[in-house]
Each structure stands twice: as structure tokens, then as C-alpha cells.
Amino acid sequence: MPNSPDPLSPADDPRSLSIVIPMYQEVDNVEPLLSRVHEALAGYNAPWELILIDDGSRDGTGPRLVQQAERHGPHVRVIRFRRNFGQTAAMQAGFDAARGRLIATLDGDLQNDPADIPRMVDELLERDLDLLQGWRKDRQDALLLRKIPSRIANRLIGRVTGVDLHDYGCSLKIYRSEVIKEVRLFGEMHRFIPVWVAGVTAPERMGETVVQHRARAFGSSKYGISRTFRVLLDLLAAFYFLRFGARPGHFFGSIGLVFGMLGALMMSWLMAVKFVLGEDIGQRPLLFVAILFLVVSIQLLTTGVLAEVMSRTLFASGERTHHCICWQSDPQQAGWMSAT
Structure with a gap:
């Protein structure tokens, strides 16, 4: 069982890390995912925590997450939605709960490799960036259903928004907490997070790096070719809010x-x-x-x-949107994994 120091002290460490993972219908991936995260962070030389969000799963993902959290210790925190709100709401809940100076996100389907996280943290700090985006250069997905639509969407997004990245769809990202917490996510904005981040920091402070990508071993993909049409509509909304949101x-x-x-x-x-x-x-x-x-x-x-x-x-009211969620783990009792 890891030590649980004062929860306020890790926030003073510039490398303190919160890992946010939204999950939906991924019961078979829960145990191997947590094992891989702990293996990847075993040598991390700063306090870290793991925040897992169950987005209203009906296959037993929520109870399995709670079981694994109790097994690994209080640095693993579980948030459970009462119903399915979508990946954007899940990520926003994770960002709100995160206490680290840095925040990492990745998918819960085991296609992102947690072993990339420590290297990405080092690269973000060395390059003095606010966001480091993963690039699945050797993507292990179907060519017609996933790769080609994704490439078209990435080029279109870069041309329309001016934020030129190779892989917007990769969930493996590292953020500075003070930057991403200025962005409020709603709808399906998780597809364009770098675009929204560009509204609070300079595009020059955003970079990308090649990351590993694996074929899905368990469960089924939640995305299909129909997502392409939703991306076009979301792109129009992103363009509007980025260019004309304040006017x-x-x-x-x-x-x-x-x-x-x-x-x-x-x-x-x-x-x-x-x-x-x-x-x-x-x-x-x-x-x-x-x-x-x-x-x-x-x-x-x-x-x-x-x-x-x-x-x-x-803008005058300063009000924010809140999602109705059910906390499974008590944030007051949650701890941090001690630096090794």
C-alpha cells in the first residue's frame, strides 16, 4: 500500500502528475490497464495519482474499477457517472478532480501505451510546452474505417483552425494543469482539445511526439465511419467559437x-x-x-x-457548466503514490 502524504504538498512539485482515463464498456480492460499504468509509473520520480471515470457503463466496468482501486491504494480515484454523458464530460470531470501540476490523458482500451507517459512528461518540460500531443505514426487500426477518415479530418482541422497537428484523435496527451483547467469542455469537444487550448495559449507552445499504438485486444471500438460526419459539424462549431466566440x-x-x-x-x-x-x-x-x-x-x-x-x-456571470456525477471514491481520503 503506497504512502499517503499531505495532499497539498504534491501540488508544489512541478512534476506531480494526474493521469485521467475515461472508460465506457471496458470491463475486460480494467485490470490489465491498471497493471500497465503502475508498471509504467514505477520509476516516476514525483507524486502521481490515477483518476478513472466510468461513463455510465452497463457491463460491470464501474464495480471492477472500484475493486481495482481498493487493491492498488488511495492514489487510484474512481468517478462514476449515473448514466452515459459521453467522453467529453468524462474528461472534464477528470480535469476538475486532478490535483497534479501536470495532467496526462489516455484511452481505456489499451491501445495507448502508458509507458510513453514518463518520456512525454520529460519532453514537455524540456521543450517548455503547455500541451504535448501524441502522434500514432504507426497506427494499428483498420485502414478504411479509421485511418483514412482520420487523416482527412486531421488535415481539414489543421487548415481550418491553423493548429497543424498530425493526429488530433490520439487521446494520449500531456497538459499543464493551469492551462487545460482554463478550458471548459462540453458537447463532444474532446476531439478538438488542442484547438480549444489554442484559445488560452500560443500555438507555438503546443507540440507533438510519436507514441506507440497497439491493436485492440479486448472489447469493441465505440467509433465508426459515422463519426466523420459528426466531426465536420464539430469542426464548424470549433471554428465559430475559436474565431467569433467573444464577438x-x-x-x-x-x-x-x-x-x-x-x-x-x-x-x-x-x-x-x-x-x-x-x-x-x-x-x-x-x-x-x-x-x-x-x-x-x-x-x-x-x-x-x-x-x-x-x-x-x-462572460459577466462567469458561470460554468456542471455535470451530475456520482463519486465512488472519497476525494478527501484519496492519496498520492509516493515518489520512488
């Missing part, structure tokens, strides 16, 4: 002005046809299109004003 009136207003100018030009032409050429315009399709454009313009402009009001209200 939504500019986004809606710009589009509204374009429609308004087109509608005004159409109306001007129709007025010239009516009063200069003396022709009847009542049945012309262009008249209805011009009216539609003007109405759309007014709607977009008023939407921009309302969005500005809501945005300013949100």
Missing part, C-alpha cells in the same frame, strides 16, 4: 450584411426596371428573391445583436 455579432452581422447588400442591389435594379423602363415587376422571381434576402439580412443582424448580449452576459 458573435461579427459572424452573424457579416453574413447579414452580405444578404442585405445583395437584396438592396436586386431591389435597386427592379426599381429602375419599374420606373425607368416602365415594365411590370410584380410577377418576377427576382422580386421574391430580393425580399427573401432582405428578410434574412434583418434576421441575421438581430441574431447577431442577441448573440452579443448573451455572450456579454455569460
Whole structure:
């Protein structure tokens, strides 16, 4: 059983580490995952803790996590959701609970190798980065269903957002705690965490490194080709919040002005046809299109004003979104694995 020092003291160590792992329907991976994490961190020379989030699994993952946590000691903390909220909510709960100066994340399917974590911590500190992203250069997944859609998505995300990384989908990442805790995750934002991090730190302080990747041994993948379409929608939302999150009136207003100018030009032409050429315009399709454009313009402009009001209200209130979760382990009793 590891020693449990004062829970406030490890936070003073710049290498103190919290490992956050969300899990859903991974009962067969629980025991080997915890064994590999402890093997990988056996020589880590700073306090560390392991935070496991059961995202409403129905296959016995939650009880198995609790059993393994009791076996390994109080540095293993378990959070259980009452129902399935999704990976983003699970990661946010883990970030909120983390006490280390550094935070590592990885998937619970054993495809990420925990042995990469100590090396990535050293690299992040040596390169003075705020985020170090894993790159599954030799990815052990199906070519058609996973690799090709992922490559297309990575290039598209980099081109749209300006944050150019090879592998956005790799969950193995190392963060500085003070940076990632400034980002609030909701929806399915976990796919674009580097994009959101770019909103609180410079892209130059984000890097990537090649990591190991293994074929899935137990369980089944929770992702398929249908995820590609959701990624496109999430990318649009990410682009909007990254560029216009603090000034939504500019986004809606710009589009509204374009429609308004087109509608005004159409109306001007129709007025010239009516009063200069003396022709009847009542049945012309262009008249209805011009009216539609003007109405759309007014709607977009008023939407921009309302969005500005809501945005300013949100920033003024400083309120945050909270998820209803059930804590299985008591955070007051949780300890840290002592440095070896």
C-alpha cells in the first residue's frame, strides 16, 4: 500500500502528475490497464495519482474499477457517472478532480501505451510546452474505417483552425494543469482539445511526439465511419467559437450584411426596371428573391445583436457548466503514490 502524504504538498512539485482515463464498456480492460499504468509509473520520480471515470457503463466496468482501486491504494480515484454523458464530460470531470501540476490523458482500451507517459512528461518540460500531443505514426487500426477518415479530418482541422497537428484523435496527451483547467469542455469537444487550448495559449507552445499504438485486444471500438460526419459539424462549431466566440455579432452581422447588400442591389435594379423602363415587376422571381434576402439580412443582424448580449452576459456571470456525477471514491481520503 503506497504512502499517503499531505495532499497539498504534491501540488508544489512541478512534476506531480494526474493521469485521467475515461472508460465506457471496458470491463475486460480494467485490470490489465491498471497493471500497465503502475508498471509504467514505477520509476516516476514525483507524486502521481490515477483518476478513472466510468461513463455510465452497463457491463460491470464501474464495480471492477472500484475493486481495482481498493487493491492498488488511495492514489487510484474512481468517478462514476449515473448514466452515459459521453467522453467529453468524462474528461472534464477528470480535469476538475486532478490535483497534479501536470495532467496526462489516455484511452481505456489499451491501445495507448502508458509507458510513453514518463518520456512525454520529460519532453514537455524540456521543450517548455503547455500541451504535448501524441502522434500514432504507426497506427494499428483498420485502414478504411479509421485511418483514412482520420487523416482527412486531421488535415481539414489543421487548415481550418491553423493548429497543424498530425493526429488530433490520439487521446494520449500531456497538459499543464493551469492551462487545460482554463478550458471548459462540453458537447463532444474532446476531439478538438488542442484547438480549444489554442484559445488560452500560443500555438507555438503546443507540440507533438510519436507514441506507440497497439491493436485492440479486448472489447469493441465505440467509433465508426459515422463519426466523420459528426466531426465536420464539430469542426464548424470549433471554428465559430475559436474565431467569433467573444464577438458573435461579427459572424452573424457579416453574413447579414452580405444578404442585405445583395437584396438592396436586386431591389435597386427592379426599381429602375419599374420606373425607368416602365415594365411590370410584380410577377418576377427576382422580386421574391430580393425580399427573401432582405428578410434574412434583418434576421441575421438581430441574431447577431442577441448573440452579443448573451455572450456579454455569460462572460459577466462567469458561470460554468456542471455535470451530475456520482463519486465512488472519497476525494478527501484519496492519496498520492509516493515518489520512488
